[in-house]
Amino acid sequence: MADNDLFLGFDLSTQQLKGIVVKADLKLVFEAKVDFDADLRKYGITKGVLTNPSEGEIFAPNNMWLEAFDLVLQRLKAQGLDFSRIAGISGAGMQHGTVFWSTDAEKIMSSLNPAKTLVEQMGPEHSNEAGGVFSHPHSPNWQDASTQKQCEIFDLHLGSPGRLAMVTGSKAHHRFSGPQILRFRTKYPEHYKKTARISLVSSFIASIFMGKIAPIDIGDVGGMNMWDVSKGRWQEDLLALVAGEDGSEGLKEKLGPVPEDGGETLGPISPYFVHRFGFRKDCAVIVCTGDNPSTILALPLQASDAIVSLGTSTTFLMSTPQYQPDPSYHFMNHPATAGLYMFMLCYKNGGLAREHVRDAINDLESSEDANIWAAFNRTLLSTPALGQKDSSKDNARIGLFFPRPEIVPNVKAGSWRYLWNSTSKDLKPVEPGTDSWPSATADARAIVESQFLSLRLRSHNLVHPQRTETGKLLPAQPRRVYLVGGGSNNDAIAKIAGEVLGGSEGVFKLDIGGNACALGSAYKAVWGCRREGRETFEDFVEARWKEEDFVKRVADGYTEGVFEQYGNALTGFEMVENEVIRIAAQGS
Numbered sequence: 001m002a003d004n005d006l007f008l009g010f011d012l013s014t015q016q017l018k019g020i021v022v023k024a025d026l027k028l029v030f031e032a033k034v035d036f037d038a039d040l041r042k043y044g045i046t047k048g049v050l051t052n053p054s055e056g057e058i059f060a061p062n063n064m065w066l067e068a069f070d071l072v073l074q075r076l077k078a079q080g081l082d083f084s085r086i087a088g089i090s091g092a093g094m095q096h097g098t099v100f101w102s103t104d105a106e107k108i109m110s111s112l113n114p115a116k117t118l119v120e121q122m123g124p125e126h127s128n129e130a131g132g133v134f135s136h137p138h139s140p141n142w143q144d145a146s147t148q149k150q151c152e153i154f155d156l157h158l159g160s161p162g163r164l165a166m167v168t169g170s171k172a173h174h175r176f177s178g179p180q181i182l183r184f185r186t187k188y189p190e191h192y193k194k195t196a197r198i199s200l201v202s203s204f205i206a207s208i209f210m211g212k213i214a215p216i217d218i219g220d221v222g223g224m225n226m227w228d229v230s231k232g233r234w235q236e237d238l239l240a241l242v243a244g245e246d247g248s249e250g251l252k253e254k255l256g257p258v259p260e261d262g263g264e265t266l267g268p269i270s271p272y273f274v275h276r277f278g279f280r281k282d283c284a285v286i287v288c289t290g291d292n293p294s295t296i297l298a299l300p301l302q303a304s305d306a307i308v309s310l311g312t313s314t315t316f317l318m319s320t321p322q323y324q325p326d327p328s329y330h331f332m333n334h335p336a337t338a339g340l341y342m343f344m345l346c347y348k349n350g351g352l353a354r355e356h357v358r359d360a361i362n363d364l365e366s367s368e369d370a371n372i373w374a375a376f377n378r379t380l381l382s383t384p385a386l387g388q389k390d391s392s393k394d395n396a397r398i399g400l401f402f403p404r405p406e407i408v409p410n411v412k413a414g415s416w417r418y419l420w421n422s423t424s425k426d427l428k429p430v431e432p433g434t435d436s437w438p439s440a441t442a443d444a445r446a447i448v449e450s451q452f453l454s455l456r457l458r459s460h461n462l463v464h465p466q467r468t469e470t471g472k473l474l475p476a477q478p479r480r481v482y483l484v485g486g487g488s489n490n491d492a493i494a495k496i497a498g499e500v501l502g503g504s505e506g507v508f509k510l511d512i513g514g515n516a517c518a519l520g521s522a523y524k525a526v527w528g529c530r531r532e533g534r535e536t537f538e539d540f541v542e543a544r545w546k547e548e549d550f551v552k553r554v555a556d557g558y559t560e561g562v563f564e565q566y567g568n569a570l571t572g573f574e575m576v577e578n579e580v581i582r583i584a585a586q587g588s
């Protein structure tokens with residue numbers, strides 16, 4: 001067995017494409033990225049996407065992604081990567097986005113000229129037009145909020161949102177592919193008719209590298225609202241709803257098969273990449289999955305471990321053998337191990353919402369610190385928990401900050417600030433710039449706290465009391481909290497994560513490259529190529545895992561007193577959310 005082999009993993013997410021290369025022992029050797037705003041702004045995007053606010057639409061140009069793949073491979077080559085050493089490739093794509101392929105797609109992809117770029121041949125170059133391999137030029141983005149009507153129909157189609165969640169793992173969500181495809185079919189009937197196949201972003205990545213349309217992944221299919229998780233097949237009534245008069249058989253053909261094995265080799269890489277970049281002919285393309293399922297593959301998770309992904313979105317992930325769906329969260333198949341599930345909470349207002357507060361503080365303080373987060377962090381750490389100098393007397397400051405319409409809870413964009421009295425349970429709205437809520441500075445602590453309070457509130461059924469090394473029994477909380485994604489670089493945010501969420505062993509981050517999601521997909525490539533017989537992903541990674549090299553403890557977890565203070569504030573937080581939902585309902 002050649003130990004010269006390398007394995008390539010991708011993460012195609014909202015704002016960038018990352019490519020990373022690991023050895024068979026899982027050690028990182030190369031890493032490159034394409035930042036869409038910095039490198040491909042010619043597509044007219046901001047923060048990686050195009051928007052049509054009048055309809056709540058958010059989408060990304062497929063051609064931009066094609067160009068990004070060419071660029072990221074060139075950047076890896078410039079670093080000295082010898083592509084003939086790559087034995088396997090896998091990838092992770094932002095969840096829920098759909099790519100609509102034309103009837104010419106496979107013909108074009110099978111005869112690409114290695115002297116030309118992908119975008120030159122697959123889509124009208126540098127444009128947002130349909131054509132080439134795509135029946136529509138755009139992929140709806142997970143931040144899209146244009147499908148409220150379709151979601152209402154979906155939620156009732158099997159009887160109730162609870163029933164839909166029981167069958168598919170989630171109630172209807174704006175960004176889920178089922179409601180998105182239903183809207184696409186009715187808004188663009190001609191494009192729908194010309195669509196030969198539909199991919200998720202993950203299977204789009206595999207398709208590019210195979211040169212033909214790849215199947216959808218068993219983990220990522222749970223982000224569509226059309227897959228019956230327990231039965232392991234498409235849910236016929238939901239397919240019929242989406243397909244309408246065009247018929248569900250046609251839709252099933254467009255969606256294609258869903259292999260049960262997440263480690264399956266789909267085929268060798270297409271000759272285009274062999275000739276253009278020097279990949280070897282037998283380089284295996286392993287099933288690609290969603291960015292969140294891929295993130296849970298970057299760490300050997302134990303029971304009660306939680307991952308908080310602080311990317312553009314905030315997601316909270318756990319791996320569990322229990323399938324306990326509920327309309328307020330998501331359950332999906334584990335991407336590698338049958339019988340395990342991924343529990344997920346997903347918030348639209350993560351990194352970008354924190355950036356708004358950061359920018360307001362920088363403006364206020366005219367901060368010229370080279371670290372753009374310095375003033376935000378100073379404010380965050382110098383403000384007491386919940387803004388209470390004395391938690392027995394002072395009101396708690398609780399706010400919600402949603403520059404974009406939110407998923408959890410499903411409300412329109414807005415900011416809301418309240419003072420909550422924990423004794424009288426009295427809730428009072430408050431304006432920023434007053435003594436009790438001093439300008440943007442109070443927002444720094446409040447936004448980070450509210451993001452973590454929401455995670456704690458909704459994950460309490462999945463965590464259990466933890467025993468410390470000295471045998472002391474701690475209240476229900478995660479064993480470890482692992483932070484990943486861009487925000488995991490921020491130690492001040494890590495400290496608040498530990499204070500609010502706990503973690504009997506503390507708060508950790510991956511110490512091997514900045515990107516858990518791409519790492520997870522590279523690990524999946526190694527596992528897919530090198531597993532022996534029925535060796536599970538968990539056993540495979542565990543055997544190669546070097547704790548001291550791979551993760552770093554970045555903050556304390558459970559801190560007696562403050563953990564209980566936040567536990568108490570959950571009641572106030574829930575009251576704030578209910579108030580905001582009530583106000584939103586009045587306004588609509």
Ligand SMILES: Nc1ncnc2c1ncn2[C@@H]1O[C@H](COP(=O)(O)OP(=O)(O)O)[C@@H](O)[C@H]1O
Nearest residue numbers: 013014015311312351352373485486487489490
């Ligand atoms: N030092 C930092 N402190 C706080 N947030 C950060 C820091 N560095 C990056 N981020 C946040 O990370 C986000 C991008 O996260 P990343 O995981 O790279 O993106 P994506 O969701 O596109 O995969 C940015 O929106 C930014 O707000």
Ligand SMILES: O=C(CO)[C@@H](O)[C@H](O)COP(=O)(O)O
Nearest residue numbers: 013014094095142311312313
């Ligand atoms: O919609 C979800 C999960 O349901 C998002 O988590 C997307 O999968 C993309 O996230 P980023 O990695 O770009 O933050």
